[in-house]
Amino acid sequence: MQQLDKLIVIIGPTAVGKTALSIHLAKRFNGEIISGDSMQIYRGMDIGTAKIKQDEMEGIPHHLLDIKEPHQSFSAAEFQDIVRRKIKEITERGALPIIVGGTGLYIQSVIYDYRFSDKGGDEAFRLKLEEKAEKIGKAALYEELLKVDPEAAKKIHPNNVRRVIRALEVFQTTGRKMSEYLEKQESKQLYDVALIGLTMDRELLYSRINARVDQMMKEGLLQEVESLWQRGIREGQAVQAIGYKELFAYLAGECTLEEAVDQLKQNSRRYAKRQLTWFRNKLPVDWFDVTDEKRRTEKIKEISDFLAGKLRLK
Structure with missing residues (x-):
């Protein structure tokens, strides 16, 4: 051993x-x-x-x-x-x-x-979300995450824009929810x-x-x-x-x-x-x-x- x-x-x-x-x-x-x-x-x-x-x-x-x-x-x-x-x-x-x-x-x-995810991040998608957060606010971005991955959203504070964006990015690039991904660790x-x-x-x-x-x-x-x-x-x-x-x-x-x-x-x-x-x-x-x-x-x-x-x- x-x-x-x-x-x-x-x-x-x-x-x-x-x-x-x-x-x-x-x-x-x-x-x-x-x-x-x-x-x-x-x-x-x-x-x-x-x-x-x-x-x-x-x-x-x-x-x-x-x-x-x-x-x-x-x-x-x-x-x-x-x-x-x-x-x-x-x-x-x-x-x-x-x-x-x-x-x-x-x-x-x-x-x-x-x-961590085998796929790299999608920088263009991330920048788009960052701009979106600026225009429509953090709360609206968090609502998007609640729709696609409510389990991940529960564990992220609505003001933590970086983690909200990361969870949405994982979903975008892998087709899998962040919560599912973490469960399999x-x-x-x-x-x-x-x-x-x-x-x-x-x-x-x-x-x-x-x-x-x-x-x-x-x-x-x-x-x-x-x-x-x-x-x-x-x-x-x-x-x-x-x-x-x-x-x-x-x-x-x-x-x-x-x-x-x-x-x-x-x-x-x-x-x-x-x-x-x-x-x-x-x-x-x-x-x-x-x-x-x-x-x-x-x-x-x-x-x-x-x-x-x-x-x-x-």
Whole structure:
């Protein structure tokens, strides 16, 4: 029987404390960290994506940061391909790969035998739908998806235009519904994987999220967003990220700065809630509550010891 490569995945909502845990584990188990965040891949988008700073890395190699320009697109299929190659490279160096991040579908696509459509996308069709969304609105496009694939529509937020378009594109190019396609995915794990989830009391988490947004503003988030705006990057996948779209609305004169920051906090809290729900429903996670900040060091050691046993690590 083939021995599977070992892999640690740390998931959890934004601001829960994944970075500190990942550094501790990388030090203890000779690890290298792979970002599992779909927005930290973009150069010049550091503050709003809570990208780890150089001095916080403590010498630990980090991968999949700053590999794309903000105007470029990025998909789960591309992430799957790059990360699987990184896992192989890191393992061959005798180190332990540790994925850290909160984009659920991306994580799922890596650790399971998850196959994306053999047919490529239909760029002309996609552009047509993007133009349609601009003219008739997101809601009307979502109604189209409800007609052709109600099951897929149930799992996609009406405002997530990119995923609505992708589901319609799959139907257009393959003749199959996205929901049917996903049902046939293999559930076999490709790695000897330990999925660690961090959670905490909701009120404390929301308080930490609000404080993080305030800190981001102090560190120059507005200036970071203005830089993208001045470069003419007004549309596309990257600037739909939380932290950017709200401040773009301010720069476009659609709201005050105070309103934009309040919206940013609210959207971040809602995203954290959706992340937790998704992870609990979709992945076999070992959850650890990190609410008690006074016991944080103790909790990190508990998780570390748990992993040593689970993955038979030295």
